[in-house]
């Protein structure tokens with residue numbers, strides 16, 4: 001296991017990148033701590049796979065430096081970096097048995113056959129395919145194949161890190177849950193450094209101690225699930241995490257007050273930024289619906305079981321609020337914002353509010 | 356919905372049936388017909404039963420030609436299949452090299468058989484041919500007209516030059532269908548170049564290889580035009596393959612009965628060996 005440092009990594013697939021647009025990774029400067037369980041969360045096309053491939057050495061970054069435990073590995077091959085990686089779609093060796101598939105990464109590295117056997121059996125139990133060991137891998141279902149792919153990632157115990165690239169995409173929901181818990185257990189037991197890529201926030205938030213949110217070739221925030229929820233550093237994180245996402249609205253700031261059209265909102269502090277491009281973000285969980293406050297018109301109420309999502313219109317903008325299952329929408333609806341949930345953004349990035 | 360049941364659709368396949376009947380079934384039947392009869396010219400035929408078949412199966416001339424065919428096909432497969440795979444593995448997968456390589460590979464396939472024969476006939480001549488003359492000038496005792504070994508080498512090189520690209524193109528088609536993820540996974544798993552070939556590329560090429568082996572076997576087993584043009588079956592009988600012998604017998608000597616019997620035996624052997632190849636190659640993985 002190792003600590004992984006990414007030093008100003010940039011990557012462009014094209015030969016002559018000119019502007020930032022040509023970079024699949026604009027600039028990533030970050031450290032993955034030894035033994036950490038990280039989730040890499042972001043929309044499709046934001047560069048997650050690119051980043052993983054750079055860590056594993058399948059790709060060599062156009063700029064920047066990569067360190068494992070302080071040792072420069074930027075120029076090393078995949079083989080020399082000793083990383084396990086599981087891909088989004090199953091890759092299996094058709095002509096081999098399930099057992100041989102799992103043994104393959106070990107045998108390639110000259111592990112003694114007795115150890116191979118022990119490790120493979122352990123892994124087979126973990127992925128629940130022990131009874132299939134002697135079967136040809138060819139005839140298996142997609143999720144069994146993906147479990148084999150996963151197994152090949154887990155069978156090596158001496159790796160620097162295990163990278164998962166949306167590994168559960170093709171697996172059915174129940175099995176997804178089981179496998180994810182097993183990965184977590186495994187992490188607790190062996191302390192592997194794990195990076196788990198996903199575009200599914202529930203998956204990210206349940207798997208990881210630290211979630212790394214990527215957007216458009218950059219890391220926009222790294223934090224615990226709670227930090228991402230309470231204090232999104234970028235409006236994108238606000239939208240992307242939470243369901244429904246954060247309400248973001250343009251405001252004009254004057255001291256400790258923000259003006260939204262005709263309405264005035266009291267802020268918990270005076271933000272350090274002023275002028276154009278200031279937005280106020282508040283999660284639906286912090287929008288209180290009642291008889292006092294700013295007048296809204298209700299558009300729709302969605303009952304989703306544990307609570308209701310109220311879609312309303314405030315000063316001509318869509319706003320979502322969350323209402324308890326037993327609460328009722330008042331006759332003359334108004335909203336207030338809980339100051340604890342107010343964040344301010346200047347050109348999409350969060351600004352601190354002074355006292 | 357109500358369906359109209361009638362058999363009118365069969366008329367649609369009628370043209371094909373007629374075509375196949377005239378191009379394959381009727382000629383084949385004629386051959387079967389000849390093979391069981393004897394004639395002394397004119398238009399008079401007598402029933403001969405299995406006589407011609409017995410004669411053929413006891414004829415040294417037939418078995419000698421058959422032996423040459425088997426050896427020839429074996430050599431052709433032994434050279435063209437590995438060479439084809441090797442070239443396909445080394446062809447570029449992207450960039451400007453791809454169309455260039457594909458065109459180069461397709462060129463020999465586009466040349467008519469007899470032209471290929473003529474090219475090599477001239478190319479190998481020791482008086483005016485570039486190859487023959489050069490070899491001679493360098494002190495090699497090369498002469499496909501007199502030396503059976505040289506004749507064989509010439510015919511084999513000619514066939515390799517003409518048909519290896521077919522194997523290459525088929526293998527290449529199999530190779531480009533392999534997703535990148537397989538190579539990436541192999542790198543992660545620390546697979547050697549050989550392991551990548553054995554466990555990823557070869558299995559993916561298996562189907563096209565089956566087709567390549569069948570086509571190259573049938574085609575080389577039925578080789579006629581090229582050796583006919585280059586060596587005419589000689590020197591002596593050294594490059595007289597079954598097809599050449601067949602034509603000599605049927606057209607040259609007008610022995611229709613034996614020639615027909617030989618055709619049928621020949622046909623059955625091609626069919627049998629193709630079936631064997633097919634069965635072996637498709638069952639290879641199932642059994643293990």
Ligand SMILES: Nc1ncnc2c1ncn2[C@@H]1O[C@H](COP(=O)(O)OP(=O)(O)O)[C@@H](O)[C@H]1O
Nearest residue numbers: 013014024042043044045046047048049050051
């Ligand atoms: N092999 C490639 N060649 C060129 N562009 C690529 C390649 N792979 C990915 N890209 C581009 O790089 C960006 C990031 O892709 P990727 O890392 O696969 O995103 P993600 O895994 O987050 O969906 C995308 O805009 C994608 O189009």
Ligand SMILES: [Mg+2]
Nearest residue numbers: 045048049165
């Ligand atoms: Mg991806």
